[in-house]
Amino acid sequence: MTPNRVQRGSSKKRRVPLALLIVPVVLVAIGVAILLALRGGEGGGIIGGGDEPPPPFDFIVKPATAVPTAPDADEAALSASAERVAHEITPIIDDLYTNAYLDPSNWRHDDYEEVFTAFAPDAAATAEQSLETLTLGATAGDVFDTVDPGKSKLSYQVLFDPDGEPHTAVVSVIFRATAERKNGTYLAIVSEGEFFLGQIDGWRITAFDVKREDHETHPPSPSASTSASPSA
């Protein structure tokens, strides 16, 4: 009896070299890895055009005000403590605004996840829903070429508990930046408001009230910016 095709196939297996099966798979993997590396992960690197680092930025910080709750508080000691609190919180606000407005690897790719780590859980939920007000916005990468920080200020009021421990800080923020659009026009970014911070695993934002009042502007003069944008 002549064996059918199946029987032939099973009785007369052809030997395919193992290398011929493994090599393409390995090469695909290597290809993907090399390209991801060249592109610097998500959006960075050589081939993908790369995102420049955020421009250096620091808020100008005004002297902090202590708000005591004890009738016989040592105001001098509390003032010094309020300054220390301001010193602790300022990097958080610096990072918040850098992540929200200045870091191209965030705004170019609608990736603002880092922004919300500054918020306590309840406040974070609302903050995430207010992304367009609290950040450069989801479509910023389509609109803007560069964003340069301008003169921005922080002022602090720190509420102390009756034992003289810092309880709540209110940070008043005025943040300014100039964004150059892809069409060559400029937008002045203005974020102004207050953040309440409490101590929840370190200082975190528990309440906020922030307004955005952006407006058209002219190309900035070199002295108007606190830093030069590294991008061309």
Add this chain to the structure above:
Amino acid sequence: MSVLPARRRAALLVALVAAWVAGSALGATQPARRASAAPLFQLEPAHAEYVPVLDGTKPIYVLIIGSDARPDQAVESQRADSIHILSINPAEHRAAIVGIPRDSYVEIPGVGQNKINTALFYGGPDLVVQTVEQLTDLKMDYWAMTGFASFEQMVDDVDGLVVDVPFAMNDEASRAFFDPGVQRLDGDNALAFARNRHDLPAGDFGRSENQGRLMVAALAQLKKEFNKDPARMLIWAASFARNGTTTLALDEVLDLAFTGTAVNANKVENVVFPGGTAMVGGLSVVTLNQETLQKISKDLADDGLLRKANVPPSPNEPLLGG
């Protein structure tokens, strides 16, 4: 070392090229981006806000006690010149204020029948709370208390209270001399406004309502100032904490203050338990209208709010013109 046949070498080469092309294509894929037209227009002004107001459905009751302690006296061991229940419905962002006349003749636990204001003298704020709880069947969550000097200071610390004085006042005893209308009262004048009873037709009943009026004014002002400058919240909380005596922790003060900013002050019912006067053992006392007391207390118990139908007439009605 084995040498691959030509066909196999060709197959391997094809596979290699295919792998490189496939890998390149995968690696070159752009990350997904939210599809939308690129807006080249400027942004409209925008606003983002998160205020941690309490939102539970359980009403919050705070007993607010005004001690008649003079500046050199301890506020806890004098008499309670003013007693108010502040009832807050967090979920509905509404509140009610109920004044209890200081001369109300009531049962004081462990003391017996006496004027309610003596409960403070006999057992401090805790006994006032027990007395009010027994009277109304409402469980107070917190109490807060001020004396004359601390009340004045509290008002001065927030730069005065803007009060709509409902009618002219001209009372030498309390030094309350006011024209009707909206005006900012400093601590001294706010205290005079709160103490005046001699030129009010219903005496202490009318005074209790005016004290509630100051609380409503404070609520309205806190909200207004917070909306303009949220940092003012700290000034108000600190003023309360510095000058008041309370069971509220600072966290709770802030929670209630944030919640207060959501309350519509215009809709706060400000009432006083009605009653009449009587003489008991040579004492001039107030006998509360038990039916109205029960009605108001029951109404507050379910949701912390007072229905219009249960709002008694204002004791200052003759002066308010209807």
